[in-house]
Every structure is written in structure tokens, then in C-alpha cells.
Amino acid sequence: MGSDIGKEIREGLRDGLPIGMGYFAVAFSLGITAKLAGLTPIQGFVSSFLNHASAGEYALYTMISEGAAYTEAALLIAVTNIRYLLMGAAFSQKLRPEEPLLSRIAIGFGITDEIFGIGIARKGYVRASYLMSAFILASLMWASGTACGIALGNVLPGSAVSALSVAIYGMFLAIIIPPSRKDRVVGALVLLSFMLSYGASRMPSSVSGGTRTIVLTVAVSALAALLFPKNEEGGEER
Amino acid sequence: MSGNIYVYITVSALVSFAVRVLPLTLIRKKIENRFLRSFLYYVPYVTLAIMTFPAIIEAAGNPLAGAVALAVGIILSWLGAGLFPVAVCCCISVFAAQYLLALL
Numbered sequence: 001m002g003s004d005i006g007k008e009i010r011e012g013l014r015d016g017l018p019i020g021m022g023y024f025a026v027a028f029s030l031g032i033t034a035k036l037a038g039l040t041p042i043q044g045f046v047s048s049f050l051n052h053a054s055a056g057e058y059a060l061y062t063m064i065s066e067g068a069a070y071t072e073a074a075l076l077i078a079v080t081n082i083r084y085l086l087m088g089a090a091f092s093q094k095l096r097p098e099e100p101l102l103s104r105i106a107i108g109f110g111i112t113d114e115i116f117g118i119g120i121a122r123k124g125y126v127r128a129s130y131l132m133s134a135f136i137l138a139s140l141m142w143a144s145g146t147a148c149g150i151a152l153g154n155v156l157p158g159s160a161v162s163a164l165s166v167a168i169y170g171m172f173l174a175i176i177i178p179p180s181r182k183d184r185v186v187g188a189l190v191l192l193s194f195m196l197s198y199g200a201s202r203m204p205s206s207v208s209g210g211t212r213t214i215v216l217t218v219a220v221s222a223l224a225a226l227l228f229p230k231n232e233e234g235g236e237e238r
Numbered sequence: 239m240s241g242n243i244y245v246y247i248t249v250s251a252l253v254s255f256a257v258r259v260l261p262l263t264l265i266r267k268k269i270e271n272r273f274l275r276s277f278l279y280y281v282p283y284v285t286l287a288i289m290t291f292p293a294i295i296e297a298a299g300n301p302l303a304g305a306v307a308l309a310v311g312i313i314l315s316w317l318g319a320g321l322f323p324v325a326v327c328c329c330i331s332v333f334a335a336q337y338l339l340a341l342l
Contacts, residue, residue, distance in 0.1 A: 022322035050251035060250045081257045083282035088261030108259035162299030163333035166307045169294035170328030172286045177315030193287035217285040225276035
């Protein structure tokens with residue numbers, strides 16, 4: 001069993017490294033947003049390690065900048081991270097039924113889009129030793145990237161900072177565009193969301209950006225779920 | 239600024255933890271409700287789209303550079319490029335667009 005765990009850890013580190021390299025660059029861009037919100041590099045490192053979610057952290061730093069209410073911040077972070085609920089539900093099928101509670105908690109804490117991706121791709125049951133070694137390496141690089149972005153963001157010239165600050169949106173696009181190509185409903189929703197978001201941002205109102213995001217997300221997704229329910233395989237019901 | 243950064247960090251960490259850990263520990267059965275399942279399926283795409291636009295235009299510092307980054311990001315993602323290459327190319331395109339605009 002010992003060598004078995006060693007193999008899982010080695011493979012976890014091997015798969016976690018390229019993920020971590022990508023994380024570092026994107027987290028650097030996130031660090032620039034965090035700096036605007038007034039975070040120190042250490043606060044950035046800690047918040048990034050604990051949250052390890054690009055969209056959720058982006059929401060967090062924006063909320064801090066806006067001085068949003070804690071409940072509003074909690075709600076928006078829950079909404080932006082709601083895909084992890086789905087991934088967690090799917091992941092529960094990949095764990096050994098006898099997987100202990102503590103190990104389930106650790107695996108759950110380590111879910112990110114990419115860790116979920118490599119975990120789902122494993123043959124048979126996925127092991128905690130594999131997931132944890134990949135997650136710890138990748139998330140330390142993610143947290144370091146945020147800290148470096150906060151520390152070095154103001155050393156760079158303004159043009160470089162604005163160029164780097166679009167990295168996070170590039171990552172968002174890479175998540176939403178491929179499914180838009182495969183699923184026309186998703187594509188139409190993405191387009192609709194762009195237009196509604198633009199419209200809402202032009203409207204003079206006292207409602208904060210975070211609340212707009214929550215209201216639009218829930219409204220558009222609920223409407224889509226009513227009009228275009230998904231069947232078992234996630235395909236469209238006809 | 240109206241709040242304490244440490245409270246924000248604690249709140250966000252607790253919410254992120256709960257969202258990730260609850261399904262693995264509590265919900266051991268499949269979600270049967272079709273509306274709820276469909277809703278959960280659509281939420282990530284909708285919320286990321288809302289947060290991307292028009293924010294990407296503003297982040298680029300120049301509307302034209304932002305539009306270029308948006309176009310580059312959409313085209314590359316459409317063609318199947320990964321998260322990291324798309325993010326890097328968006329950055330480079332903003333940098334290049336700013337440089338070219340400065341020449342005009």
C-alpha cells in the first residue's frame with residue numbers, strides 16, 4: 001500500500017504542476033484587482049489559498065472595493081461558486097464508498113475546475129492522495145501568484161497592468177465559450193447575459209454591481225431551466 | 239470601504255468551503271429535481287458571462303483595446319484553446335493594441 005500511495009502522490013504532483021503554472025499567471029492578474037481593493041500580499045495569499053476560485057475571488061475583491069455588506073458578499077460568492085456544488089455532487093460518484101469523512105472534507109475543499117477535471121479523468125475511484133498532492137501544489141502557486149500581483153502590480157507600468165488585468169476575463173471566456181459552441185442554449189444565454197449585463201451597467205441606479213450580478217444570474221438561469229430543462233446526461237430535453 | 243478585510247476573507251472562506259464540502263459529505267444521492275439540476279447547470283455560464291462583459295472593456299484601460307481582447311478571447315476559446323493560452327493571448331492583444339494606438 002505504501003508504494004501505491006507514493007505513486008498517487010507522484011502522479012498528483014506531475015499533473016498539478018502545469019495547472020499551477022497557469023494558475024500563477026492568472027492569479028497575478030487577480031492580485032492587481034486585490035490590490036485595488038486594498039489587500040496586502042499576505043491577505044491576498046491567505047484569501048487566495050482559502051478560496052482558490054477565480055470568479056469567487058474576483059467577486060470578493062470587487063465587493064471589498066465597493067464596501068459591500070457582508071451578507072451581499074457571502075451571497076455573491078455562493079452564486080459564483082455554485083458550480084462547485086454540481087462538481088461535488090458528480091465527484092461523490094468517483095470516491096470510494098468507504099472514503100472517510102475527513103478525507104471527503106479535504107477532497108471537497110480542494111475542488112477547482114482543473115482539479116475536478118483531472119480527478120474525473122482518473123480511471124476507477126479517485127484517491128485522496130492523488131487529489132491532495134495536485135491541489136496543494138497548484139493552490140500554493142495560485143496563492144503566490146495573487147501575492148506577487150499585489151506586491152509587484154504597482155511596479156509595472158500602467159499599460160502592462162491593464163494588459164495583465166484582462167487575463168482573468170480571458171480565463172472566464174475559455175470556460176464559457178467552448179460549451180457555447182456545443183450547446184446552442186448556452187451560447188444564446190451567454191450572449192443574452194452580455195447584453196443584460198451591459199444594459200444594467202448603463203442604468204443609473206443605487207444597486208451595486210454585486211447585487212446586479214446575483215439578480216441577473218438567478219433570473220436568467222431560472223428562465224433557462226424552465227424553458228430548456230436538461231435530461232440525465234446533461235443533454236437537452238426534447 | 240465600510241468593512242473589515244479580515245471579516246470579508248473569513249466570510250468568503252466559509253462560504254467557499256461550505257459550497258465545496260457539503261455535496262461530498264451530505265448529498266450522497268443524485269439530485270432528482272430536473273429544474274434544480276438544469277438551474278445548477280446554467281448558473282456558471284450565465285454568471286461568468288455577466289462578470290466578463292462589459293468589465294473586460296473597462297479593465298483594458300481603453301475601449302478599443304478591450305474590444306480586441308474580447309474578440310481574441312472569444313475566437314481562441316471557440317477554436318478550443320485552453321484557459322492559460324487564452325488568458326495570455328488576451329493580455330498580449332491588449333498590450334499590442336495599446337502600443338499601436340499610441341503610434342496613431
